[in-house]
Amino acid sequence: MKISELSRRTGVPVASIKYFRRQGLLPAGRATAATLAEYGEEHAERLRLIKALTTLGGLSIAATREVLGAVDQAHTSEGALGAISYALPVPVAGQSPADPEEEAEAETAAGAEVAELLADLDWRTPATSPHVQGLTSALKELRRLDAQYAPGELAAYAKLAEAVARLDLERAAGLDDPVALAERAVIVFAICAPVFELLRRLAQENQVRRRVADAGTGPAAPA
Amino acid sequence: MKISELSRRTGVPVASIKYFRRQGLLPAGRATAATLAEYGEEHAERLRLIKALTTLGGLSIAATREVLGAVDQAHTSEGALGAISYALPVPVAGQSPADPEEEAEAETAAGAEVAELLADLDWRTPATSPHVQGLTSALKELRRLDAQYAPGELAAYAKLAEAVARLDLERAAGLDDPVALAERAVIVFAICAPVFELLRRLAQENQVRRRVADAGTGPAAPA
Structure with missing residues (x-):
């Protein structure tokens, strides 16, 4: 197909396609004349991935190039999934100012909490995973705010997260x-993470409203 | 207590306390001299909330003032929770460019999907909730990307979100x-939402690694 057809099929403007070409993100088409090239299905597919990474994922051109390289080298579906999972921004917990001594103490305690959790769950995730590091830093913050999870609480959340991840992988199957x-x-x-978070907030809202109604302090809702 | 003690107790610098005073976020202390004031426990508590809203919540002074007003008017715990839930930033799904006609069609379909879901679950959440609107906009985006949830899939996620919300409310109880x-x-x-998302990513990582090991394409992990 010509570049105009490639643009129509993928929803990516011709100027952007040319830019991605120059940046080395998209392989060249088959030259059919000095200024014309023929593109194939593999170009359309790759372009859709570039579009998803740069718009939904919010990645820079340089970061997109790295992810594409990792996906190309992956060969297997699992490898491609892993490359995406490590490349996209890791969720970050809010941070408040702290003194350095408190910080070091909380860091050690949080690190131990994460290591114990992962061992109990028998999850095969290396200590170098950005998600292990992100979780440690969030738990450190909770300790500093004196709002850490009670024993067993984090494991209860983790079990639910496991069920959610199972649904996620089913969606990617096939x-x-x-x-x-x-x-x-x-x-x-990029989208299903916020969707779950919104469902969680809606569920909280519903449960709070039911409590108010049950306590008789608000109008009873029709059954 | 003096302002220096209030600062030590809450970890908020004296200059910031004075700034919050001038901005009307913190009530005046009891004047004990022309330039001295005595602060009580209620000041410390309110200051901790202001700190949480401005640092962890990332709210502006104006937004913080609004939330404090809502919390003050709430009288009940449920009301205070609701005010916070509506005031903090709603999770936003990534967006990619679209043509307006496609957009309108996807919006209608997504709106119907959300309404049906909430009715099936019997969740008491008004259509004006920012979470209902956020969910509609995320589902619209998924439709436009041709990646919408299969029938029943969204309800499966919602059931898990309900279990997570139950844990959340237990943590706030008491x-x-x-x-x-x-x-x-x-x-x-601000923190527990990213924690769950990190647990979900860790669980995905673990499940992908297990599949690779089971398929014999990677080294088998010890049992």
């Missing part, structure tokens, strides 16, 4: 092509 | 004072 799977993974990370 | 509860709620929204 996609064998690493590039298509990578695109789907970006969508899951 | 706090009867609306100001202390509001502070706890800010912590839950």
